[in-house]
Amino acid sequence: MPRLTPALVRGLDILELFLDARAIDGYSAPEVATVTGLPRATVHELLATLVAKSYLRKEKVSGRFHLGLRVFQLGNAYGERIDLVTSGRLIAEEIAAECNETVNVGMLDGPDVVYMAKVESRQAVRMVSAVGRRLPASCTAVGKALIAFLSEAELEALYPSAAGLPSLTPRSIVDRAELLAQLAEIRRSGLAFEAGESTPDVSCAAAPVRDHRGAVVASVSVSVPDIRWGQRAPGEWADVARRGAQRLSSVLGAR
Amino acid sequence: MPRLTPALVRGLDILELFLDARAIDGYSAPEVATVTGLPRATVHELLATLVAKSYLRKEKVSGRFHLGLRVFQLGNAYGERIDLVTSGRLIAEEIAAECNETVNVGMLDGPDVVYMAKVESRQAVRMVSAVGRRLPASCTAVGKALIAFLSEAELEALYPSAAGLPSLTPRSIVDRAELLAQLAEIRRSGLAFEAGESTPDVSCAAAPVRDHRGAVVASVSVSVPDIRWGQRAPGEWADVARRGAQRLSSVLGAR
DNA sequence: TCGGTACGTTCGAAATTTCAGACGTTGTCT
DNA sequence: AGACAACGTCTGAAATTTCGAACGTACCGA
Known part of the structure; x- marks a missing residue:
């Protein structure tokens, strides 16, 4: 170099x-x-x-x-050229129309999640994220759905065994073992959850998006205020995220 | 410096x-x-x-x-901070919903127009512009609505008396005197028109947007394929643009 | 297999940029 | 008013970066 x-x-x-x-x-x-x-x-x-x-x-x-x-x-030139932004926005809008909750599409940048597309729920609830903004991956459903599919070496590089994890709220995961356990479960189920770990009183479900080669390149999440989260079974919210992620994956040429 | x-x-x-x-x-x-x-x-x-x-x-x-x-x-950080982008997008959406034609919000960058917000008509007609893209100001209604309010010195700097004007289509204005005449008319009426000067077979009407100090900082345009342009009087299209520009101006604190 | 070309990288002398210090200006406090 | 502080600008010597040239490699066609 x-x-x-x-x-x-x-x-x-x-x-x-x-x-x-x-x-x-x-x-x-x-x-x-x-x-x-x-x-x-x-x-x-x-x-x-x-x-x-x-x-x-x-x-x-x-x-x-x-x-x-x-x-x-420059930012718009980037957005025009990256399918994730264009298609992600489209699909986020579809999902948001369907469930009227906030939908995010994010990808990994080092240890952070960067939001590539976002559609707010009509029932506005202030959220931390915004397009282009970054949040520690381990504190968000979107992020966990992404780091779950990193290799062990990559994970080790992002989270050296020694040091602590970043934290945004009292409920953020700070224990490395706890994080690893969740990641294993995410790999198994293909679903990530979050309970007030990035924004208090907001829960999220997220699912990974794969490109044409099957690699996980992004994830889609639904963010729901706890008041409404309880109105449906967690599995239902997860399904919303999963369907969105699948649609985006197929747009990107997966399978 | x-x-x-x-x-x-x-x-x-x-x-x-x-x-x-x-x-x-x-x-x-x-x-x-x-x-x-x-x-x-x-x-x-x-x-x-x-x-x-x-x-x-x-x-x-x-x-x-x-x-x-x-x-x-960085691009998104800019967008978040500039009211023109945020509010412009909002108002462009309102207008587009109202008339179902393509709406643009642009500002001047040297001799070019940069589009800050854009909403496509459902009845998609391919347009040259895209958010972040630039077009020669003299070839577009948005641009003419902006350069009309420059000082003579600024105009002279952008369009030296000698050289020709940029051109995108056979109908683009290439004669400096013709341009100046149109600009005078735009100042008088507060309205700019364009007939296939940036995109063949598309006409536009644009109106200037003013900030809290009364300075012209942007403009709003409606772009209509000629097939539909004739369905209403030009004054009606102009009114759509003018109302949008006025709404955006008041959001920016004009008057 | 063997030239030939195009490319990425390395190295160090030459050329350029960096930055400490001095100066002039503006605004603030006494 | 006067003194002081904070800032922007300028200059030139010191330090750094730039870039020509050479090397090694990959790819191509013969």
């Missing part, structure tokens, strides 16, 4: 600061400097470059920086 | 190659080298960096590069 280009790395690092939800108000140049630890002069040069290339926009009055049009264009 | 960082510029230039629709099959490293004119070794270093940072993904078998997850995340 060739060497990396530090200047580019630093520039992209700055860009990624803006992924954080805290960045709604943007960043000022000094803030970027302190957060990244880069010298003042360097930060100004990098920011000027990002602005010149429309990846950032400098607000005239406050002098704060915000994400620019170009990242929007 | 501080100096620019060439390494970063070059990296982002490479990224932007992938905006092009021709990039569906991705690019190989040698292709990137010839297109950009950069030395082979440099291209490999930059590509490796972009891959390491997940802005690109290298296909294992073919060795070709494609856009990566990170650009998707």
